[in-house]
Amino acid sequence: MMNRRSFLSLGLGAVAIAAIPGKLSAIDFRETLPKAWSATKVDEAIKEIFGSSTLTEGSINLSAPDIAENGAVIPVSFDTQLKATRIAVFQDANPESAVAIFSLNENSVADYAIRIKMAKTGTVTVVAEADGKLYSASKLVKVTIGGCGG
């Protein structure tokens, strides 16, 4: 029969194991990929982050407005059924390209929404890394009033 003491130590062991992947997945890409944030072309930024810019179009649902009256607040949402480990968002309307990089783990559901700024009309690109391949989706957003001080 399992006594109280061994039951408790089992629980502690489980907690310790659960804590490890959490720690490993904590990566600040600002620190690990400093060049990704200063890249001025979407291609360059993708290469800095994922090591390649060979993209397969599709497998990601990307939603953004056709026309944004206010470039300061553009809702962008995306989801995918891919078992993605990283997803990044780019645009080509601002001085630099990278907007955000998301890390996913076994708890994640790849369904995100953010609001972004674009100085002028441009293309929003979402890239997901899954099974060693890069998938992408893009959408043109017409900006009537720039939102990046532009």
Next chain:
Amino acid sequence: MSDTTKIKAKLKDGIVEVKALATHPMLSYQEAERAKKEANFITYVIAKVGDKVVYEASTSQFLSKDPYMKFSFKGAAVGDTVELTWKDLKGNTDTSSEKIK
């Protein structure tokens, strides 16, 4: 600063959907120059339930002012607490938390 992020977390069909609204000016370099202020924006956001990381994003100056973040995850229950922490360029941090409903 602390507890400035508004969080709503709701469990449905095994998936927790979180909507969070941080409070931050998100001044890009261009905007800062124009406003004669120093650029500052959130660079890193992490959300956890207990020890489990459920959201992690490295972010740039191009998120809108008072950034909105929606994300979903599995493996949590009603009553668990989602704790969201951000850090900005100047090293300020904020941690806010909310129970899953």
